[in-house]
Amino acid sequence: MGWLLYTLTTVGLWALWSFLGKIALDRTTSVQATVMFGVAATLVGLVAIAAGQRTTAWSASALWIAALSGLCGSIGLVTFYLALQEGKASVVVPMIGLYPAIVAVLSVAFLGERLSLVQCAGVLLAVTGVVLLGLG
DSSP states (O other), rough: OOHHHHHHHHHHHHHHHHHHHHHHHHTSSSHHHHHHHHHHHHHHHHHHHHHTTTOOOOEEEHHHHHHHHHHHHHHHHHHHHHHHHOOEEEHHHHHHHTOOOOOOOHHHHOOOOOOOOOHHHHHHHHHHHHHHHHHH
8 A cells, every 4th residue: 555545544544533532532531542542552553463564673762762652642642532522523633633734844844854835835724724723
């Protein structure tokens, strides 16, 4: 699969994750939902390894970065579920969607990536959309 198919699959799966998360939080707590996410993520990882997904050598420096990424994602998941629990999914989820714009800026600043003028306009429009959602 190419990057575009993976990307579109991710969009669909994360949309379902957010939508189903909102439904689950009407019946459970953010901590319970986070634990279940961790269990599911572990099972998916083990299945991927069993199916032959490449794991390469385990580099200590890479694992620390991955662990830090996982920590940020896990804490962010708790705050995401708390936001969903207290807010409307139709506002919370798009506002949280601001993070890709931040990643784009960080990637340009620290990873040497470049954005075209059209991509810059897309980031600006995304930020504008999030601001408008927050004001509504």
